[in-house]
Amino acid sequence: MRRIWKLLPLVGLLAACNLPVRTPDTPIPPPASPTPDMPIDQPIQDARHLLEGVCFEYLVEQANRLFVIETPFQLIQFYNEVDESERCRLPVARHAFDFETGHILVGAVNVGTGCQAITDLLGLVRDDKERRIIVRVAWGVSGDCNYRLVRPFWVSLPRPPEGYTVALAFVPVSAGTPGLTPGP
Numbered sequence: 001m002r003r004i005w006k007l008l009p010l011v012g013l014l015a016a017c018n019l020p021v022r023t024p025d026t027p028i029p030p031p032a033s034p035t036p037d038m039p040i041d042q043p044i045q046d047a048r049h050l051l052e053g054v055c056f057e058y059l060v061e062q063a064n065r066l067f068v069i070e071t072p073f074q075l076i077q078f079y080n081e082v083d084e085s086e087r088c089r090l091p092v093a094r095h096a097f098d099f100e101t102g103h104i105l106v107g108a109v110n111v112g113t114g115c116q117a118i119t120d121l122l123g124l125v126r127d128d129k130e131r132r133i134i135v136r137v138a139w140g141v142s143g144d145c146n147y148r149l150v151r152p153f154w155v156s157l158p159r160p161p162e163g164y165t166v167a168l169a170f171v172p173v174s175a176g177t178p179g180l181t182p183g184p
Contacts, residue, residue, distance in 0.1 A: 044121065047105055047154040050075075053093035058082050059150045062109045067154070068166050069105040072097070097156070106135055107154030108168050115143025117151040117175060124157070125169075132165045135158075140173040 049061070069075050075097055082092045097105060110119060122136040138155055153168075160166055 024144065038153060044124075044158075045103070045156045047097070047107065047156045048099060048152055050095045050105065051152050052095065053088075053090075054082055055088035055092075056150055057087040058085055059109050059152060060111055060148070061085075062085065063111040065108060066146060066166075066168055067105065067107045069097075070099070070159070072099055075105070101156075102159050103156040104159050104166075105156055106166050106168065107152060108137075108170075109137050110151045110153065110170070112141035112149050112151070114141035114149060115145035117141050117149040117152045119153040121155065122171060131163055132167055133160045134167050134169050135173065136169050136171060138173045139170040142174055 067078070069078060074095070079092050079094045082088060118138055118140045120138040123140050125136060127132040127134060135155070135157070139151075139153075141149060153162070
């Protein structure tokens with residue numbers, strides 16, 4: 001048991017290398033109490049696999065940047081931007097995403113210092129007055145470790161209605177909050 005606890009810092013470092021927590025085919029579970037404003041009737045998928053090969057150095061500079069990618073061309077532009085930044089030693093691997101399913105990609109990168117990071121989907125809120133979809137995400141870092149943690153949150157979700165924008169709202173949580181999935 002002591003060996004496992006000694007390996008936790010190594011696991012934290014691996015998280016910084018962008019190893020996905022879930023496989024691309026594993027849907028993110030729906031929130032514990034779905035919002036009545038926008039029921040989640042279509043699967044929301046973890047899309048972090050699209051970031052495999054994108055290096056830590058690039059991701060850390062993207063902290064708090066909102067990504068909304070709606071077309072294959074925009075996904076190509078994203079990968080080109082990573083390569084043109086010259087932050088990564090090798091050209092980034094380019095992964096395909098099927099936009100014909102009616103889904104778009106939405107994400108951001110969170111950066112913190114600690115032993116463990118959490119990024120978990122809480123739910124979607126449809127604000128018809130402001131004409132936007134808000135993706136609510138739990139975000140937290142815990143522990144006294146001196147590790148810089150990079151935790152991308154990328155999902156595919158149903159394309160919003162015409163004229164709507166997408167926003168991310170990060171809700172601060174502690175890494176010990178029950179029901180949330182800690183990062184590696």
